[in-house]
Amino acid sequence: MNILMTGGTGLIGSAFIRKYRDTHQFTVTTRDKKRAGDKLGDQVTLLSSVDEITDISQFDAVINLQGEGIADKRWSDSRKKTLKDSRWQVTEKLAAMINQSEKPPKAFLSGSAVGYYGPRDAEPVNESDVAKNTDFAVTLCQEWERRALAAESSTRVVLLRTGVVLAKGEGALDKMLPPYKFGLGGPLGDGEQMMSWIQLEDMIRAIQYLLEHDNLSGPVNMTAPGPVANKAFSRTLASVLNKPHFMKVPGFVLKLGLGEMSSMLLEGQAVVPDKLRSHGFEFQYPTVREAFKVSV
Template structure:
């Protein structure tokens, strides 16, 4: 199968590309640097695009049967200044709009576009159990997710099956939030953040990749799909699990006011609560390798 991937150098994208190549698939990377165009040493092919300018080399998409769109500025990479808020939104919405329009114009479009989203779509939900039927929230990230998903509409209108994986906290020591947390816990400096009562809907990196591939292959699934483990936990429970697996104390705690001082508005995502379950994924027959938090933490290590 010939599969195009955006965001292929990020935590999820790089793991997905490795998985696809290992199973003999052809991978096309959508890239912005001229030096990355054409055949690459790993067997992938770089095709040029510039999301903000609406540019994409459509010829490079000929023969592509599926597209996985993961590109977007990291939500936790920087403090949320007004400029960075625009970058978070524009990198997702403009990129999706560019890609969806290009796919819709192809004479032979791919069968499926798996276009990323996030559990932030639901806003802060406290301890309420949320599945894909829940409405959108009204905070900054929720509004970004609504526009992000909406930008893929041209592809759906062209008859392409569009899936929006709403991803939770991906547990991995290789990057993302886990890449920052695990070193602290290994040193015995880990602990709960804020009250610790907020729910963090996690998923192991291995299950994230397996779920994305399941969504590519399963023609019966479309629309929003939560990519979270079936048993969300609180921040305190995740902290305890990391301590158990690593054999380290988890005595430290960062109060909410300190998080707000350091992180600014982004602190709302750290102390906010998303208790999300993968109802559609389970109903479609997907099986998790790491359904429990201790399993996911072990897998991350």
């Protein structure tokens, strides 16, 4: 396939390109062509923005992963605006280009997150569920998806509701590891909040699966079938590292340090990948222990 990708230098995009660069042709938008070229290799065509695309019909599929890191900085008003603009604007622009094309791409895979479902208890959540309460993450994801779905009259739209991606040496797990390596790991808050996650290899295999199966559309939970409470996630990570597990980070400390962003760590949801499983996708790393063994 000839694929247009935004966010191609990020954790998921770059891993997908590395795995499938001999299978697909890639055109990637990037603000830093030199950095992107060093990371992705010279087989990838680089553009400064989607504005450089004169005819989106040349692509068989569009994978939209662009967005500033949601946990990179405290959520000030200006940061929230950046998080929204970096996702919403490019998504709206791509949907408009697809709708205006005489021969639109056959698939538009667009990013989203499990934050769409809002804070929940331990009851499993599948693609048919909706948020019971509204917070910033819910609003961010809902509008992100709405703008992508504007293209569904022209092409197959898939919404990638992604959990925490576990990868070796990168992403969220890499930021979590230092205290565990020093034997200071432990749960966050009361540790009861559910965590929905996916190992990076399963994430990129699932994206490829979605490209290949045109009977899959709408929201798809990009999470492993084994969501766990934070205390179980933490205890398993310590066990795999053969380190003690006795420290606990009180919720008020996280709230003081991170403000509103602490909700991402202290609240969660048990998201399950019903669509992927019912359509025959098989996870290589269905349990968090199996995922940690290849990710730490």
